[in-house]
Amino acid sequence: MSGSEQLKSDYHLLTHRCLLIMAFLSVIMVAIFIIGLSISQYPISFVEAYQVLIDHIMGIPTDTYDQWMKDEIVVDMNLPRIIGGISVGVILAVGGAIMQPVIKNPLADPFTTGISSGALLGVSIYLAYGISVIPLLNGDAATMANAFLFALIPTLGIATVTIIKKRITPTMMILTGIGIMYMFSAISSLVRYSADPDSAHAIFSWTLGTLGRITWSNVSVLVVMAAIMLVFGFVVSKSLNAITAGDELSKSIGINVKSFRVICLIFVAFVTAMAVSFTGTIGFVGLVCPHIARMIVGSNNRYVVPCSALIGMIMLVGSDCISKLVTVSGIPVGVTTALIGSPIFIYLLMKQKNSTW
Amino acid sequence: MDEMRMTGESGIKEAYRRYTHKKIIFVLCCLILCFVAIGSSVTVGGRDLSILQVYDVIYNHLIGMQFESGTSEWLDDYIIWDVRLPRALFALVAGAGLAVSGAAMQSVMKNPLADPYITGISSGACFGVAVAAVMGIFVMDGTLSGVSVFDAFIFALIPMLAMIFLSPTSKSSPATLILAGVAISYLFNALTTLLLSFTDSETLATIYTWQIGSLTDITWGCLPLSLIITLFGSVTMMFLSKKMNMLSMSDEEAKALGLNVENLRVVIMVLVSLIVASIVAYAGVIGFVGLISPHIVRMLIDSDNRFVVPASALFGASLLLICDVISRMMSSVGSVPVGVVVSFVGAPIFLYMVIKQSKNMW
Numbered sequence: 001m002s003g004s005e006q007l008k009s010d011y012h013l014l015t016h017r018c019l020l021i022m023a024f025l026s027v028i029m030v031a032i033f034i035i036g037l038s039i040s041q042y043p044i045s046f047v048e049a050y051q052v053l054i055d056h057i058m059g060i061p062t063d064t065y066d067q068w069m070k071d072e073i074v075v076d077m078n079l080p081r082i083i084g085g086i087s088v089g090v091i092l093a094v095g096g097a098i099m100q101p102v103i104k105n106p107l108a109d110p111f112t113t114g115i116s117s118g119a120l121l122g123v124s125i126y127l128a129y130g131i132s133v134i135p136l137l138n139g140d141a142a143t144m145a146n147a148f149l150f151a152l153i154p155t156l157g158i159a160t161v162t163i164i165k166k167r168i169t170p171t172m173m174i175l176t177g178i179g180i181m182y183m184f185s186a187i188s189s190l191v192r193y194s195a196d197p198d199s200a201h202a203i204f205s206w207t208l209g210t211l212g213r214i215t216w217s218n219v220s221v222l223v224v225m226a227a228i229m230l231v232f233g234f235v236v237s238k239s240l241n242a243i244t245a246g247d248e249l250s251k252s253i254g255i256n257v258k259s260f261r262v263i264c265l266i267f268v269a270f271v272t273a274m275a276v277s278f279t280g281t282i283g284f285v286g287l288v289c290p291h292i293a294r295m296i297v298g299s300n301n302r303y304v305v306p307c308s309a310l311i312g313m314i315m316l317v318g319s320d321c322i323s324k325l326v327t328v329s330g331i332p333v334g335v336t337t338a339l340i341g342s343p344i345f346i347y348l349l350m351k352q353k354n355s356t357w
Numbered sequence: 358m359d360e361m362r363m364t365g366e367s368g369i370k371e372a373y374r375r376y377t378h379k380k381i382i383f384v385l386c387c388l389i390l391c392f393v394a395i396g397s398s399v400t401v402g403g404r405d406l407s408i409l410q411v412y413d414v415i416y417n418h419l420i421g422m423q424f425e426s427g428t429s430e431w432l433d434d435y436i437i438w439d440v441r442l443p444r445a446l447f448a449l450v451a452g453a454g455l456a457v458s459g460a461a462m463q464s465v466m467k468n469p470l471a472d473p474y475i476t477g478i479s480s481g482a483c484f485g486v487a488v489a490a491v492m493g494i495f496v497m498d499g500t501l502s503g504v505s506v507f508d509a510f511i512f513a514l515i516p517m518l519a520m521i522f523l524s525p526t527s528k529s530s531p532a533t534l535i536l537a538g539v540a541i542s543y544l545f546n547a548l549t550t551l552l553l554s555f556t557d558s559e560t561l562a563t564i565y566t567w568q569i570g571s572l573t574d575i576t577w578g579c580l581p582l583s584l585i586i587t588l589f590g591s592v593t594m595m596f597l598s599k600k601m602n603m604l605s606m607s608d609e610e611a612k613a614l615g616l617n618v619e620n621l622r623v624v625i626m627v628l629v630s631l632i633v634a635s636i637v638a639y640a641g642v643i644g645f646v647g648l649i650s651p652h653i654v655r656m657l658i659d660s661d662n663r664f665v666v667p668a669s670a671l672f673g674a675s676l677l678l679i680c681d682v683i684s685r686m687m688s689s690v691g692s693v694p695v696g697v698v699v700s701f702v703g704a705p706i707f708l709y710m711v712i713k714q715s716k717n718m719w
Contacts, residue, residue: 107470107535107539171470172711174469175470179708182644182645182700183701183705185700186704189565189696190697192565193565193566197561200562283543288540291536334550338544341540341543342540343544346540346541349533
């Protein structure tokens, strides 16, 4: 009796701790949001930014060119970029948090199924040869459509192989994806090789990953996707716990392990491909955030999912603000994330007492 | 009773002999494949020479025959001896080195997704080359300059030093080591991207070529360093292969059997880093060979590292040699880098094997 009470109070303590950590992370996120609104390449002060925002909401017309400019920067550039950054952070981090247990590999991230190589191929053939999968599209729309559709091909390949084969381990699934991925990368390399230097440069810039292409017209898609991803993460988190404990055990409590894996892979691929087509490949966030989350809240996926979502937002939006501050042209956010994130991550790895893997 | 035990024992021996027999035959097949690949590699090219002529030329060179410059014999001698042979030998060394490194990394890190570059070697080397490129000393007379080779080699070893430094504090869990390596490689990639965003399109194109991996600029001068390191590393790993087998158990069990797990991991990592750095510095990042060769070998002969290590070396060498031949057949000027061909040839084979495979290796 006392044993079970002890267990209960331990569990409550743990839950309590996780909730506290998440509350703390949320506060940081809100702070970054508030500060981030005023950060851009242009000199707009913190107070001014809110003045502009309030004016805009109240519908006060801008009289001078200066005011109009500031309105444009704060409301039409910074705000959608931050909201988009939050959404992309959630998508990548939760995607990683789902993929790692599903594939049983600490190296898994949302791109493990070959999404980035697929997207790159789609973008390359458009930028180099002007081939658009969906006819009649051109410009950015065609690039995005190509990226999205090609990004899904490797995952569909994995799903097909998984369905054909009776018994397949998650590793074999991923190795299938890697085979397809290398083939796609090879084709992309050839395309880039044969393209003129300027197209090659355009392809290179696309690979960097940026939040700069997010505007009011496309941010809503990202927000919806992020919300769906988060809900999906919560729904599957219990099954993820089971699958971490072992395939046999999951089967015994009634989870169809194989179809669960395929559903998770396809879902994560779909949402990530959506994000990638807007931002390009932003690495690191999806790999590292779930690990950091696991280091601080333990390996219960019910907490890992929301916690890594928060860390993902903080990391991506924070890095984006910093990269906007540092240079005028703006370092690509993927670079800043890795530059700031890697040392922190290595430090945390050294500090952790026992490996969660 | 005694007799029964005897037959039981000899039965096991017989079974074991059959078990090793198949593997030894596979290794021998790979060896033959390797020889055929070298033969075809020195034969194929713009100048049409039969395989017998080729060996004639090599023999003549070895016995010290001199030709007057400008004659067709002299040209044959030059093409075979100074262009094709170093390239073929380097492909052999690189393929073997990468595949052995991949096999060792996968078993030591207990992760099937590990490849020789997983600890950040390639991104370190890339950064080194980018530094050389931005400083403007990347290309001299159309070939890689000594400085960039030196840079690549040195920077490729930095992640290794970091890992050695980290390993005592990481409790040596393989997942932690790998993650640290991945973080380091992200760091270097970010730095490289940062450097590259300040350069022009032309330099960018050159660095791209380097990143894909190419054997076009290989000369005799490239061979000694990588040959010595790869030979030394591979032989050492052959000796360590029994211990690597023990790592397939849990770390605790391996320790109970008297294996110093932490030290073995660090030793293997150092060997892999040296081998791969010596290859990457000259040929760029040739991917895929190191990842798939050990997997294909394991699918064919199971995961006993005593056979997986040599078989991967021979298989990787043959794969790279054959792909190099194909890349030269596709275009004589080297516009299709060997790294691309490896993916084109290797990926379908690999996929086919994964799909056909009835047992799951990992």
